[in-house]
Amino acid sequence: MSFGGRTDTSVIGRWWWTVDRWLLMSLVALILIGLFLTLAASPGVAEKIGADSFHFVRRQFLFVLPAIAVMLAVSMLETRDVRRLAVVGFLGSLALMGATLAFGHEVKGATRWLTLGGLSIQPSEFMKPFFAVMVAWMFAEGRMTPGFPGRSIACLLYALVAALLLLQPDVGMTLVVSAVFFAEFFLAGLPLVLVALAVVGGAGAVVGAYFVFPHVQSRIDRFLDPASGDSYQVTTAMQAFGQGGLWGRGPGEGRIKAVLPDAHTDFILAVAGEEFGLFVCLVVVLLFAFIVLRGLVRLFAEENLFILLAVAGLLIQFGLQAVINMASTLHLMPTKGMTLPFISYGGSSMIAIALGMGMMLALSRKRFGLGGGR
Amino acid sequence: MTKRFFSASTAPAADPRIGGRTVLKGVRNDALETGRLRLLVTGAAFLLAFGVIAYRLVEVTAIDPEHRNRPVASAKDGKLRFDRADIVDRNGVVLATGLPTVSLYANPREIRDPEAAALSIARVLPDLNAADLKAKLAAEKGFVYLKRNLTPRQQYEINRLGVPGLNFEAGERRLYPQGPLAAHVIGMADLDGKGIAGIEKTFDGQLRQETGEPLALSIDVRVQHVLRTELAEAVQRFQAIGATGVVLDVRTGEILAMVSLPDFDPNQPSSMTPVAQFNRTTLGVYEMGSTFKLFTAAAALDAGIANTQTLYDAREPIKIASFQIRDYHPLHRHLTVEEIMIHSSNIGAARIALDLGTAGQKDFMKRIGMLKPTALELPEQGSPLYPTTWREINTMTIAYGHGLSVTPMHLAAGVATLVNGGIHRPVTLLKRPAGEAAPGARALSAKTSDQMRRLMRAVVETGTGGKAEAAGYRVGGKTGTAEKLGAGGGYARKALLSSFVGAFPIDEPRYVVLAMVDEPKGNKETFGYATGGWIAAPVVGRIVAQIGPMLGLAPVEAPGASAKAQQASLTTGERKVAAN
Numbered sequence: 001m002s003f004g005g006r007t008d009t010s011v012i013g014r015w016w017w018t019v020d021r022w023l024l025m026s027l028v029a030l031i032l033i034g035l036f037l038t039l040a041a042s043p044g045v046a047e048k049i050g051a052d053s054f055h056f057v058r059r060q061f062l063f064v065l066p067a068i069a070v071m072l073a074v075s076m077l078e079t080r081d082v083r084r085l086a087v088v089g090f091l092g093s094l095a096l097m098g099a100t101l102a103f104g105h106e107v108k109g110a111t112r113w114l115t116l117g118g119l120s121i122q123p124s125e126f127m128k129p130f131f132a133v134m135v136a137w138m139f140a141e142g143r144m145t146p147g148f149p150g151r152s153i154a155c156l157l158y159a160l161v162a163a164l165l166l167l168q169p170d171v172g173m174t175l176v177v178s179a180v181f182f183a184e185f186f187l188a189g190l191p192l193v194l195v196a197l198a199v200v201g202g203a204g205a206v207v208g209a210y211f212v213f214p215h216v217q218s219r220i221d222r223f224l225d226p227a228s229g230d231s232y233q234v235t236t237a238m239q240a241f242g243q244g245g246l247w248g249r250g251p252g253e254g255r256i257k258a259v260l261p262d263a264h265t266d267f268i269l270a271v272a273g274e275e276f277g278l279f280v281c282l283v284v285v286l287l288f289a290f291i292v293l294r295g296l297v298r299l300f301a302e303e304n305l306f307i308l309l310a311v312a313g314l315l316i317q318f319g320l321q322a323v324i325n326m327a328s329t330l331h332l333m334p335t336k337g338m339t340l341p342f343i344s345y346g347g348s349s350m351i352a353i354a355l356g357m358g359m360m361l362a363l364s365r366k367r368f369g370l371g372g373g374r
Numbered sequence: 375m376t377k378r379f380f381s382a383s384t385a386p387a388a389d390p391r392i393g394g395r396t397v398l399k400g401v402r403n404d405a406l407e408t409g410r411l412r413l414l415v416t417g418a419a420f421l422l423a424f425g426v427i428a429y430r431l432v433e434v435t436a437i438d439p440e441h442r443n444r445p446v447a448s449a450k451d452g453k454l455r456f457d458r459a460d461i462v463d464r465n466g467v468v469l470a471t472g473l474p475t476v477s478l479y480a481n482p483r484e485i486r487d488p489e490a491a492a493l494s495i496a497r498v499l500p501d502l503n504a505a506d507l508k509a510k511l512a513a514e515k516g517f518v519y520l521k522r523n524l525t526p527r528q529q530y531e532i533n534r535l536g537v538p539g540l541n542f543e544a545g546e547r548r549l550y551p552q553g554p555l556a557a558h559v560i561g562m563a564d565l566d567g568k569g570i571a572g573i574e575k576t577f578d579g580q581l582r583q584e585t586g587e588p589l590a591l592s593i594d595v596r597v598q599h600v601l602r603t604e605l606a607e608a609v610q611r612f613q614a615i616g617a618t619g620v621v622l623d624v625r626t627g628e629i630l631a632m633v634s635l636p637d638f639d640p641n642q643p644s645s646m647t648p649v650a651q652f653n654r655t656t657l658g659v660y661e662m663g664s665t666f667k668l669f670t671a672a673a674a675l676d677a678g679i680a681n682t683q684t685l686y687d688a689r690e691p692i693k694i695a696s697f698q699i700r701d702y703h704p705l706h707r708h709l710t711v712e713e714i715m716i717h718s719s720n721i722g723a724a725r726i727a728l729d730l731g732t733a734g735q736k737d738f739m740k741r742i743g744m745l746k747p748t749a750l751e752l753p754e755q756g757s758p759l760y761p762t763t764w765r766e767i768n769t770m771t772i773a774y775g776h777g778l779s780v781t782p783m784h785l786a787a788g789v790a791t792l793v794n795g796g797i798h799r800p801v802t803l804l805k806r807p808a809g810e811a812a813p814g815a816r817a818l819s820a821k822t823s824d825q826m827r828r829l830m831r832a833v834v835e836t837g838t839g840g841k842a843e844a845a846g847y848r849v850g851g852k853t854g855t856a857e858k859l860g861a862g863g864g865y866a867r868k869a870l871l872s873s874f875v876g877a878f879p880i881d882e883p884r885y886v887v888l889a890m891v892d893e894p895k896g897n898k899e900t901f902g903y904a905t906g907g908w909i910a911a912p913v914v915g916r917i918v919a920q921i922g923p924m925l926g927l928a929p930v931e932a933p934g935a936s937a938k939a940q941q942a943s944l945t946t947g948e949r950k951v952a953a954n
Contacts, residue, residue: 187413308406312416327430330427332427332430
């Protein structure tokens with residue numbers, strides 16, 4: 001019964017033989033690439049704000065180990081424990097979001113951050129994965145247990161979260177949360193009429209946001225007509241990609257990154273493009289696609305509806321964030337302040353995503369026996 | 375699939391793991407089927423999204439040329455900037471330019487192990503001595519130059535050594551792509567990029583300005599090349615100690631070429647010896663000899679005291695006190711002004727000057743600029759030397775070019791005034807806008823200018839300047855052979871300054887060409903003669919034959935051109951072909 005053997009029945013032993021190692025390796029690879037890119041992208045930004053060159057690098061390294069630890073620890077949980085964690089976590093982050101509105105500090109016109117013990121955190125980041133699992137549980141339970149008002153509870157939770165987010169305001173996050181919610185609803189068997197209605201409603205919401213939030217309006221205007229206003233960020237990002245070409249200018253040789261705002265967060269892919277070129281960027285895209293699609297494909301063999309919905313919700317959140325970030329960097333859609341999971345600098349978002357992916361790994365572990373544990 | 379047909383009643387009562395609650399397996403399977411189907415849609419959507427992103431990545435990095443070719447954003451506008459602007463000739467050929475280089479310096483206080491550092495530097499830069507380097511690196515100083523103007527490869531190798539305390543200073547090295555060709559015009563800038571001679575010195579401030587606009591000179595490198603080659607050949611063939619020459623545009627005052635030999639290569643400061651550095655064209659003042667007879671004749675004609683056919687008594691040498699004015703080839707008869715020019719008679723010229731008078735001569739010399747420095751834009755400027763009290767004896771010697779010393783540039787400018795219709799214009803080394811001449815002052819009448827052209831043509835057609843003829847370019851001019859002042863005072867018979875100053879095409883002159891050879895030795899070809907007619911006139915002829923076509927002048931075959939002149943230029947042409 002040596003450690004790591006097939007017969008090892010310890011928590012770690014069982015975990016090692018049941019977790020999907022391809023997904024695990026891809027996630028670790030993403031984290032490492034992220035570290036590497038922060039090394040390239042952040043010194044310029046740090047110098048601009050007058051900090052020491054490796055200010056962000058050091059902080060990012062500081063967050064990487066906890067993030068990996070959180071992901072591995074969470075991925076060892078049993079399904080039931082994951083659900084418990086989600087409930088506790090969801091309620092906790094809702095409370096923190098409420099506290100943020102009351103005591104949070106304003107950054108760039110929005111109140112999203114809360115300082116806890118010297119650490120700035122963004123409670124809504126943590127809320128997202130817990131919300132995905134919570135909603136999945138409600139939908140699955142509503143479907144499986146006659147008389148249980150799962151759908152109604154899920155809709156209520158969604159309305160609460162969306163309201164809290166819009167109060168901050170955080171339109172981007174609302175968009176992601178809505179997408180996750182409706183995707184799970186869709187997977188849980190939303191009638192096609194309602195699907196159509198949701199699509200129309202979503203479009204309506206975007207139009208509504210355009211008229212309600214001035215910053216959303218200006219961003220969309222600038223996307224549709226770059227000449228109408230300041231499109232410096234995205235034009236600069238395009239130049240960065242163009243300069244990089246196939247193989248990039250080489251590590252540390254990037255020049256445009258120095259003048260690119262948010263190079264270490266929202267526009268980190270442009271830095272990768274300039275210094276490491278097309279092929280490294282494609283590897284990043286491929287890793288994201290692989291994680292999302294492999295995770296989804298594995299669900300076809302899943303016999304448990306809750307797990308199917310929860311894993312899909314988590315993967316959709318993860319994938320959608322990546323797609324939105326990369327698409328805005330590549331000028332395929334209006335710029336949206338969204339980080340690239342595991343790649344962009346940001347401790348709060350990194351831990352939150354590690355939590356989500358940890359839950360995803362935990363839920364998608366092989367379970368033996370009918371339907372797996374619930 | 376069979377599961378679908380299970381009804382509620384036939385299904386197993388409950389999933390054993392569901393913890394007591396009763397869930398119908400059919401319901402679950404229905405939900406799972408729906409979920410899986412819709413999962414497919416979700417997966418396809420993601421596949422599409424990632425596909426679009428991947429395609430877009432390829433597009434913006436590898437395909438879209440708009441973004442590829444955009445210049446990298448930088449604090450500067452991307453233009454190369456140099457500490458010193460270029461100097462170009464009138465056609466834009468670069469005469470002086472800057473090359474960005476780096477210099478290696480060290481902060482000896484930061485060098486930990488001077489000996490090891492010195493050895494490794496000496497390995498990369500073998501022309502440096504390790505012992506010297508060690509001494510420099512061990513000095514108690516904060517800054518010491520180790521080597522200037524490193525090549526990029528050397529810089530890379532030094533960087534690769536990774537020795538702390540070694541640093542590079544970005545700088546600029548001044549380069550003169552034409553080498554010595556126009557050395558005396560351009561001059562030189564020192565290691566620190568400061569002009570120390572020539573145009574580089576005169577326009578030091580302007581060249582350092584931010585605009586970086588090249589400074590366009592009036593020089594034409596093609597003409598400059600012809601002039602220098604021909605003069606250098608004359609120096610070599612007649613074992614002369616030096617030579618100088620000028621090609622001047624008589625309409626604008628622009629210098630097309632200006633050479634002083636020996637010269638130097640401004641790329642190699644060590645070649646700038648005092649002798650080579652001396653600018654004979656603008657700094658050296660000389661008694662010009664017989665070429666001055668042109669001015670004597672012009673002054674007399676312009677004053678109206680003589681015409682070209684007026685006779686002067688040249689039967690006997692003129693004796694004044696112990697001094698005698700004699701002719702080299704005395705004709706012992708009265709000579710017309712024209713004959714005085716053709717035969718270069720000293721006696722005749724002195725007689726004309728006596729007729730003209732001291733005041734008239736001095737006034738004329740002043741009008742054609744012989745009594746003050748020229749306006750040329752060079753720091754190397756010679757001031758004319760003339761007698762403080764201008765006596766009759768001076769008047770007579772100055773008439774044939776002794777007793778008044780000017781620079782060769784003065785002579786060229788003066789002759790330009792004689793032939794261009796009589797306007798004295800300041801000479802310049804800067805390119806003028808096309809068709810625009812510097813304002814000048816009338817020095818003599820257009821009629822006198824016309825007469826002077828005929829006299830100069832006669833000198834070439836039938837007189838001492840025959841070898842200056844170039845087929846089709848109708849050269850006119852005057853020879854000069856001055857005896858140089860000897861070391862012990864008095865004139866040295868054997869040390870001559872042989873010159874020819876000409877203009878072409880003489881009917882409507884465009885250019886003045888001056889060639890002057892210092893202390894030539896006659897040889898077999900010249901039957902031992904070292905006079906202007908034998909030494910300098912052929913140089914001018916060959917120069918005109920070459921630069922005429924370059925400057926866009928078509929040769930014209932004048933009716934009745936002498937067979938002798940044609941013959942002379944034919945042999946000239948053959949010689950050029952052979953030399954090329």
